[in-house]
Amino acid sequence: MGRATGPAESYRDDPDAVSLHTTPDDYTYDDAPESFGLPPSYTDSEIDSTAPPPIPIYHVTPATTRTDHNSPSFKNGKPTVLETYVHMEAALDTDPAKLFVAVNHFAKTAPVPLVYIMGTHKETVKKGDKKETRHITDFRLVLNLQRYLRVGFHDGNISSMSLVTVENGEKTHRGTIMKCRAPGSQQDIEVGTQKVTLTEWCHRYCASPRMLKIFRLRRVVTGFDEPHLKNRLEGLIRATNYRGHISVTFPVEEKNVDIYTSTRINEWRQTTWICWIFYLTFLWIFTWPYLFFATKRYAVVKAQWPFSSTDSHGNKTYTTVSEEQWFEKWHVAVRRLVLDRFEGEASEEMMDGVLARPTDPPMPGTINTGHTGVDNAVGILAQGFQVARAIQSSGNLGRGLQGGWGYDF
Secondary structure, eight states, rough: OOOOOSSSSOOOOTTTOOOOSSOOOTTOOOOOOOOOOOOOOOOGGGOTTSOOOOOOOOOOOOSSSSOOOOEEEETTEEEEEOOEEEETTHHHOHHHHHHHHHHHHHSSSOOEEEEEEEEEEEEEEEETTTTEEEEEEEEEEEEEOOOGGGGGOOTTTTTEEEEEEOOOOSOEEESSSSSSSTTTTTTTTTSSOOOOOOHHHHHHHHHHHOOEEEEEEEEEEEEEOOOOOOHHHHHHHHHHHHHHEEEEEEEESOOOEEEEEOHHHHHHHHHHHHHHHHHHHHHHHHHHHHHHHHOOEEEEEEEEEESSSETTSSSSSSSSSHHHHHHHHHHHHHHHHTTTTTTEOOOOHHHHHHHHSOOOOOOOOOOOOOHHHHHHHHHHHHHHHHHHHHHHTTOHHHHHHOOBBSSOO
């Protein structure tokens, strides 16, 4: 699928940088409300949102735009992608007007929702008196859905995006170490106070005397029916007579932008070789608690990019196409790439070429010579080998008799 244009190069952080602090899943720490001083409120009209965005000091875009899908990494069996990148600029530490403009600038870049389709099976082989189990990847497809978040599929169209601040009853970081609700709010019960605007949050962040601060912009995809599309894709792959393990996940790249204060400590925590020194010398045992308690975090603004939206009457409106329409357009290409045992990111241009083929490729493990008698004979012989392998591996005889491809041995 087509790759949309990413953010300006100067705003990107090094994806290989290792942080000395922990910021997974939007700072998932225990809840412990913390009081902090609040400057007087302001209105959005006091800041000119049409001013050009500030020019960052450093953090150059890496050679690749995003995570290399040809060499993926996994965590808990799920693919990991570049979810967060860091931006530092001295002017944003103390100038709320420039911070406001920078947040609006970053919000205009849509997150990158992916469809990650993977098929694997296990093979057990004997090595002397021992058995060794290997995990074999049969296919791995990465499909990019970013262009479906923009009305008319235009890269510059941001009409569907809405920039909102958190509600008073929502647990999040409000210039605190731990997540908390706004003062006077308990769950969905609020005490007659309006939620804080983005302008005022910018003033609060810049007015804080803390040396170590992080202002996070969250870019979220809303209204996307993951279970429906997952079921459709799994059924499509099973129809190819695939017997292995199917994984369909929906990771989102570039969904967070963290604006750090420009301090020497924050520069060090984003420098790979310095981080490794701390890891190898076990100095992280002392530095991690300090960084955890010394850093104040703000996760108070979200850029919502809807795949679909629902009105008060329950009517759903899609930004571009529905999940079912997307599936109907590309399911033949996905099936053919699975049968090709393709691995990597499949662009829409590539899938258009796959759709132009006259027929599906043969099922893996079979031979298509064009002669029916020869093909049947080879198929019977191949099934015999499958049964023999199933018996030798002490199980899965039923799968060997059923045929198919990608099953465990």
